[in-house]
Amino acid sequence: MEILMEAFRSLGKDKVRTFLSMLGIVIGVIAVIVAIAIGAGTTKNVTARISSLGSNVIIVTPGFSGGFGGRTAAALTNVLQETDVQNIQNMAPDVADVTPILQKSFNVIYQATNTVVSVFGAYPDAFSILDLPIQYGRLITTKDEQNYANVAVIGNTIATTLFGNQNPVGQTVYITTGSFQVPFTIIGELQETGSKLTFNPDNMLMIPYTTASVKLIQLNGGVSQILASAKSANTALDAASEINNILYMRLQNANQYRLISQNQILSTVSQTTDVLTLLLASIAAISMVVGGIGIMNIMLVSVTERTKEIGVKMAMGATRRRIMAEFLVESMFITIVAGAIGVGFSFLIAMIVTYLASGLGLTVIITWPSIVLSFGVSVAIGLFFGLYPAYMASKKSPVEALRYE
């Protein structure tokens, strides 16, 4: 108790110096906590975006060929076939719905406006798999599918581009393919959904699969992608491996296709953000170490300045252990207070960052472990970097220390 009071007094004697020696640790603690908070916030944002896909969705895309020796990787074409879709439908017990997808960009014209749109031909099941809610009109039905109907459901963003504020339902748009213009009647408009992993429904024009395969995207039985949903989130892994087995049986090469599921992407993303967070935090941690060296420097100066005092205390009967403890308590006092100030300020900084970056969609989440970690590290730094000066103080010879002026 007396040691604490004494440490408080002697630190209070030179407030500027004490403040400056705290600064390194304060900044370090803030940096560590905010870095981890930004990492946690980013992870949460990205996770939320990925989760928008739905935890039971599985996407099959063709694999890539090449990509070695400086050549650009190109998506394989004609790998996935309609027969694969049928096989999955028949042979994968954990798959609820499955649809082939034909996807390609086309120029779409409405009156005097035209824009490039991703046309998306799929079974009506696609709407339920991707969880796409309708805003106006209706969705594509099995009947449209059977009739090769020239009908389309339009994404929110394109609807605005082509129609402005007008209700697009019932209007006709023209899709340009080669020298032909194929008319499509808009039967519905989707609600704004935001990006769903590899799809962005806001920028899509969705048409029946049959219509797409006959009139726009002829791949001779090939499909761009396959979209499937597992019966539940719990069976998503099983469903994925069933699909994998079915595709492997026919293709005999796992590089020809890729399976994308939310769980798999999430784990990749969390690994990536974890590495990034670790990187940020370790850069920040360096500033704490630098702060620690600053404290050691100050403490060494302090030990030299107070040589006489150390001599007097030794003459009064202070043991070496006691002298050591006094200086150690001082350096730890500095880092504990600095750590606490740092934790306090990191909340302020986090608020400022959140405010400034609100437009960027950056979220800052301060986590308990980061507080405990950075505070703990700052205390440990006080102990570690205080040890040497304290040892130097305790090793002084009382006679020489007393003679020091």
Added chain:
Amino acid sequence: MALLELRNVKKIYDMGRDIQVEALKGVSFSIEEGSYTAIMGHSGSGKSTLLQIMGCLDRATDGDIIINGTAVKNMNDFQLARFRNKTIGFVFQSFNLIGNLSALENIELPMIYAGVPRVERRKRAMELLRIVGLEEPEERGHHRPNQLSGGQQQRVAIARALANDPAVILADEPTGNLAVNQWRRILDIFKKLNESGKTIIIVTHDPLVGEEATRTITLEDGSIVNDERTR
């Protein structure tokens, strides 16, 4: 009975490059309990070295020191610190009060090291301030050393030396930094303490200070050249 006994104490300083300085060349004497001794000598005579060795701040190169029945020679640093704390009270020429502690806290310092409880410490510190005659102790006790005069500081320092009721008070030129009117008072305190039974050893080069003692040991060039009872 002898409170403090030195037997053929030598101190050789190794200055490096094979240069050795023999500060004490075999000093022997004993100090009786309740005595008042002055150790006199010019600077360089070895009196400061002698004080450091008697005060257990430094170790003798050779010879035995027995204080209060305890041989100091084989003690480790920890034991020496404890021994200084309980047995020896130091008074320095330049007072050596700790600047950021109040007068009372300075007096409490040796008691903190001895583990005396807080309330008791404060009570004893107050009592000691009265013994050394600090004016208005309730108020001045809370002053920092730099708010006190030299004489007041030295009285606080004496109170600090008395804190753990040590067997012997070792004073190193206690009046050296004081104005004439002040040093008289300091010497009176030592005298009064001695009359109440404290053993006092004063190291000085000033014959006027030496006159106060009942015994004078004179050192020259590391050896005792004179040892007489003056009263």
